[in-house]
Amino acid sequence: MQWAISVDHKKLAMMYIGAGLIFFLVGGIEAAFMRLQLAQAGNEIVDPATFNQLFTMHGTTMVFLVGMPILLGFGNYLIPLMVGARDMAFPRLNAFGFWLFIFGGLLLYFSYVGADGLYGAGTAPDVGWFAYAPLTSRTFSRGNSTDYWILGILVSGFGSMTTAINFIATILCMRCPGMKLMRMPMIAWMMLVVAFLVLVAIPILTAAQSMLLFDRTLGAHFFDPETQGSAILWQHLFWFFGHPEVYILILPAFGFVSEIMPTFSRKVIFGYPLMVAATVGIGFISLGVWAHHMFVVGLGPVLDSFFGATTFLISVPTGIKIFNWLGTMWGGRLQFTTPMLFVTGFVAMFVIGGLTGIMLATVPMDWQLSDSYFVVGHFHYVLFGGTVFGIFGALFYWFPKATGRMLNERLGKWTFWLLFIGFTLTFMPMHVSGALGMPRRIYTYEVDRGWEIWNLISSIGVPVQMAGVAIFLWNVVRSLRKGEVAGDDPWDAWTLEWSTTSPPPDWNFDRIPTCTSARPLWDRKHPEDPDAHYE
Amino acid sequence: MTALNATTSNVPLTAPLSRAKVGMASLIFMESAFFSAFLVTYLYYIGKSPDGPQPLDCLELNMVLINSVCLLSSSITVVLAVRSLARGAMGAFRIWLAVTILLGLEFLLGTGYEWWGLIEDKGLTIQSNAFGTNFYSLVGFHAFHVLVGLVLLIGVFILSLFGCINPARDHQRVDVATWYWHFVDVVWILVFTLVYIVGRVPQGAAA
Numbered sequence: 011m012q013w014a015i016s017v018d019h020k021k022l023a024m025m026y027i028g029a030g031l032i033f034f035l036v037g038g039i040e041a042a043f044m045r046l047q048l049a050q051a052g053n054e055i056v057d058p059a060t061f062n063q064l065f066t067m068h069g070t071t072m073v074f075l076v077g078m079p080i081l082l083g084f085g086n087y088l089i090p091l092m093v094g095a096r097d098m099a100f101p102r103l104n105a106f107g108f109w110l111f112i113f114g115g116l117l118l119y120f121s122y123v124g125a126d127g128l129y130g131a132g133t134a135p136d137v138g139w140f141a142y143a144p145l146t147s148r149t150f151s152r153g154n155s156t157d158y159w160i161l162g163i164l165v166s167g168f169g170s171m172t173t174a175i176n177f178i179a180t181i182l183c184m185r186c187p188g189m190k191l192m193r194m195p196m197i198a199w200m201m202l203v204v205a206f207l208v209l210v211a212i213p214i215l216t217a218a219q220s221m222l223l224f225d226r227t228l229g230a231h232f233f234d235p236e237t238q239g240s241a242i243l244w245q246h247l248f249w250f251f252g253h254p255e256v257y258i259l260i261l262p263a264f265g266f267v268s269e270i271m272p273t274f275s276r277k278v279i280f281g282y283p284l285m286v287a288a289t290v291g292i293g294f295i296s297l298g299v300w301a302h303h304m305f306v307v308g309l310g311p312v313l314d315s316f317f318g319a320t321t322f323l324i325s326v327p328t329g330i331k332i333f334n335w336l337g338t339m340w341g342g343r344l345q346f347t348t349p350m351l352f353v354t355g356f357v358a359m360f361v362i363g364g365l366t367g368i369m370l371a372t373v374p375m376d377w378q379l380s381d382s383y384f385v386v387g388h389f390h391y392v393l394f395g396g397t398v399f400g401i402f403g404a405l406f407y408w409f410p411k412a413t414g415r416m417l418n419e420r421l422g423k424w425t426f427w428l429l430f431i432g433f434t435l436t437f438m439p440m441h442v443s444g445a446l447g448m449p450r451r452i453y454t455y456e457v458d459r460g461w462e463i464w465n466l467i468s469s470i471g472v473p474v475q476m477a478g479v480a481i482f483l484w485n486v487v488r489s490l491r492k493g494e495v496a497g498d499d500p501w502d503a504w505t506l507e508w509s510t511t512s513p514p515p516d517w518n519f520d521r522i523p524t525c526t527s528a529r530p531l532w533d534r535k536h537p538e539d540p541d542a543h544y545e
Numbered sequence: 546m547t548a549l550n551a552t553t554s555n556v557p558l559t560a561p562l563s564r565a566k567v568g569m570a571s572l573i574f575m576e577s578a579f580f581s582a583f584l585v586t587y588l589y590y591i592g593k594s595p596d597g598p599q600p601l602d603c604l605e606l607n608m609v610l611i612n613s614v615c616l617l618s619s620s621i622t623v624v625l626a627v628r629s630l631a632r633g634a635m636g637a638f639r640i641w642l643a644v645t646i647l648l649g650l651e652f653l654l655g656t657g658y659e660w661w662g663l664i665e666d667k668g669l670t671i672q673s674n675a676f677g678t679n680f681y682s683l684v685g686f687h688a689f690h691v692l693v694g695l696v697l698l699i700g701v702f703i704l705s706l707f708g709c710i711n712p713a714r715d716h717q718r719v720d721v722a723t724w725y726w727h728f729v730d731v732v733w734i735l736v737f738t739l740v741y742i743v744g745r746v747p748q749g750a751a752a
Contacts (some may be wrong), residue, residue, distance in 0.1 A: 087721040099564040183564040209575040217582035221682065230671045230678040232586070238593060238675045247582060 011453040017101035018516055019086050022108045024412060026083025027405075029112060030076050036119075037071035038479065042472050045436070049469035051457040060454035062136035067118075069139030070159065073255065074166055075115045077393070081262040082111075082173050086199045087412065089177060090194045091503035091507035091514060094186025094523045095531075099179035107172035116167025121158035135159035140252060143244040143324030150224055157226060160219045167212045167219075170367075174208035177201050188505075188525035192286070195505045195528075196279060199286050200265035205256050209250045210297060211254035242307060249300035254501065257296040259393060260360075261289065263400025264331060267353040270407050272337055273503045274350035275342030280539070281334045282528060287329035288334075294323040297529030305376040307478055314373045321371035329366060332357060347501075352403030352520060355430055359395025366441065381451075384444025390437045402429070402482070409489070410496030414512045419492060421485040428478030439464040469493035504529035565721045573728045576690070580732050583683045584739060590675040591744050597674035600745050603667045612655040613737055616691070619648035620730045623698070623723045630719055633712040635705065642702050645726070649695045656688050680740065687729070687736050694726045 013021055039527045044064050047055045056064065069143075086104065090097055098104045121134045133155040137145050146156050181202045185194070222244070224230035272279045279285060301309060301317040335357055344350070365390040370376050379385060402425070409417050443464035448455065455461055499508040509531050510519050526533045529539035626641035660681075663669045672680045701719055704710050710719070 101569060142612050171575055175568050175575070179564040179568045180570045182567050183562045209571060210578050213575050214582045215578035217579050217586075220686075221586070224671065224678070230682065231675050232678060232682075238595075240589070240601060243586065243589065247586075250582075286732075435591075 012025045016107045017097075019090050019098045019101065019104060020412070020514065020516075022104055023083045023085075023087035026079045026086060026108060026111070029115070030080035030083060033071050033075040033079075033115060035479070037068050037076055038476070040068040042476065042545070044068065045418050045469040045472045048455075048465050050463050050466065051455050051459075053454055056453070056524075059133075059136065062138075062451075063134040064140050065451055066135045066159070070118065070135070070163065070479070072393070073139060073259070074163055074304065075118070077259045077397055077513075078166075078170055079111050081204070081259065081397070084171065084262060084266070084401075084404055085177055085197075085204070086173070087408065088195075088507060089201055090184065091411075091510070091518055092198055092505050093181065093184060093189050094506050094519065094525060095180060095184035096522070098176050099184055100176050103172050104176050107169040107176070110169030110172070111166045114162045114169065117165060118158060118162030120201045121162070122156055124154075124158070140248050142248075143222075143239070143241040144235055146222060146226070146244075147234045149234075151226075157223070160223050160226075164216060164219050164223075165218055165394060170208055170218075171212050173203035174212075174287050175206035178209075181205075183493060186523050186525055188530075190525075192283065193525055193528045193530075196268035196282070196285060197262070197265035198263045200268070203289050204261045207254045207258050207261075207293055207296065211251045211258065214247055215218055215251035215255075218244060218251070221247075225296055242304075245304050245307065249303045250297075253300040254296050254382070256389075256392070257292060259397050261292070263356065263404075266400045266404040266407070267335060268357055269503075269505065270349045270353045270403055271338050273407075273501050274345045274347055276345070277338055277342040278529065279334070280322070280337030280340075281330075285334050286331055287522075288330040290462045291327040292324060295320060295327070299324060302371055302376070305373050306380045311494075313368070318371050318373050322368065325364060325368055332361060332364075347372070347406075348417070348419055348426055349407035351423065352399050352406065354397060355426065356399040356403065359391055359399060363391030363395055366391065379444060381449055382444035383440040383448045383450055386450050387437050387440030387444060390440070394413050394433060394437065399429075402426075405482075406500070408507075409486075411507055411514070412498050413490060413493075413511050414496055415489050415493030416496050417489045418485050420483055421488075425478045425482045425485065428474055428481065432471045432474030432476075432478060435474060436468045437471075439467045442454040443468075504532040506530055509534070563721075565718060569721045569724050573724065575727065576732075579689070580686070583679075583686060584735060587679045587683050587739055587744070590679050592746055594674040594676040598667050598669040600676055600680075600740075603663055603669050603676075604741055604745055606741060607659070608655055608659045608662075609741060610651045612659075613733065615648040615655070616652040616730060616733055619645045619652075620727050622648065623726050627716065627720045627723055628709070630712050630716040635712065636712075637711070638712075639702070639705055642655065642698060642705070644730045646695060646698050646702060649691060649698065649726075653688060653691055653695070656684065676694070676744075683736060684740065688730055690729050690732065697722055697725060 013025065016022060041064075043056060044061065047053050047061060087100065089095075118135075131151055135141075135155045135158060136150055137156055137159065141159060142154070145151060161280050179196050181194070221230070221232040225232050225239070227235060231237045233239045233241055233244045235477060268279055268285065299317060299320045301313060302321045305314055305317075339354075346354075366384070370379060370385065372387060406417050406422055443461045444450075446460055446464070447466075448459070448461045455465075496512045498510065498512055500512075501508070506519075506523055506525070507514070523530065528542050529545055533540035533542055622641050623645045626638050626645060629635075629637035629641055669677045669680070671677050701710070701722060
């Protein structure tokens, strides 16, 4: 009960992350069914209609009910502790946002039993996570499944927007004395930019979904080409949301890497000001790249060139980050603990995903590869190899702070290697099957296309990943009961959350801390040589 | 140690930025993004309704001009209300706030009256054509935001009747709440320009 009525940012954050992990298992099971179906040519494990529901629910779940809440959850946990505040700026609004997210998620999944209405069998949404018009019109999408998709995402979107307002107000107004903007931990910077992107992008999705709802329920004509509407308009609005959304999902993970990597390299982060500038740059450029999802629409050479060029441009600040992380590791005393393994894996996987992204930004190449498994491989390298690896690194790194106990290192390394190998097995072959012409979202394929071996390898990777996740869950359960006691500062780190007890008291700090440099805890531990002297 | 203490004591306090102001500014920023989607969509669909009721035939300026004058002047009265509150003049505050609320109500009722005429006399509904779809969505969402702002102001007014508003303590809070009212006004200027000036073109000209 004290959890249900809590407005404490730490409790809310842990509920965000816990709920996100539950949805992660659900979305993972959906993916496992798809891989089972595609393991061999001509399989009939699930029928085509179910397959459509599986990829729709998998994508929607992973983006809105796993990625967003877990990352917002980490922001919730870490921002007040890292900037030296006792809670978020608006604690009750914070709780409101969390419960909206839960309600939206449950509403979406209620479609499995409730979406039939008077039409017969219950159905989940089956229009794909980007729900292109006119497939979503009443003519082609009967029943209420698409309405559940709209309303579930609409509601959880409101939750994300209130949380973003909270992040901005907390980061700008609640910093402890001495915590200048350019002394904030990198996560605070990343979360500030993420909150800005949420406030720009999610309202556009809300607006587009309202229009779609009007089309479906009131008979309006926004997106139905048969009645003067424009299907392309939906694509523009959706991807104007959709591309910043990708950066909403990756920037917090950039933040995790930027905190974890210095600690285990025993060095300060390389190029802090440039890192901040690159983050802000990514934030702005990400608003101008959306139509690279639409090259096959036929927008014409001018628009295609423009959006291709902006997409190339965004790889510059992203590349700066990669080099800064390498610079952080360079010459450091590296400690390959589990969190460090995950963030190192993150950098490697993300570079691969980034490079295939540059291939896809090349317009003629995109014409060839668009809507093929190459694209599926590309964005899973960014979102799984990137975001999910970052999340696992963060879970291992901050678990001791949140619970007071360490996660087991040996089991953690098993988790990392199983996930790393399973991930590579599943997603690397997709580049090949995609280049061989396999379209995404097909429920089966014929024998003679040369796709079988690549699909089989992809499917073999799934149980390997599941083993990794199972070991992680066992690790959590085991460590909560008899994990090694963590102490305040198990990693000998330098940011303020490690200066209070593990877990922190409800009020976070007995006395509001003072910040003297970008590494306040270093200054406190090394009064003979504080960073403050070099600023 | 002494060196560090010297640095610590010189640490300036972070600027006391008001979280209420930052929060409201963020909310307004977010709402602007929301409206920009509808405004751009409206712009995109101008001149793309070959069939059905046309903007030139349907939209009449008399009623909407009265509405606009009321809504825009309510921004002035609400400023006068906040200034009265800052002076501690509760009576003047209540009067100006009441005038603001009445002007806002006039706008909503006037919009309702205009819609009634459009539906009954001109036969324009959200289903008629792209013009109807966009008109009712954009103007409707704006009217809905006026309603939200009105609920906010009425809440403040009721609190002031029960003596819950303390000028010294609350005038900045009330001020922040009125930012939202000003925002709704600014959106109306854009909506009016787009719908009643730019959008009143002969259909089919662009086609």
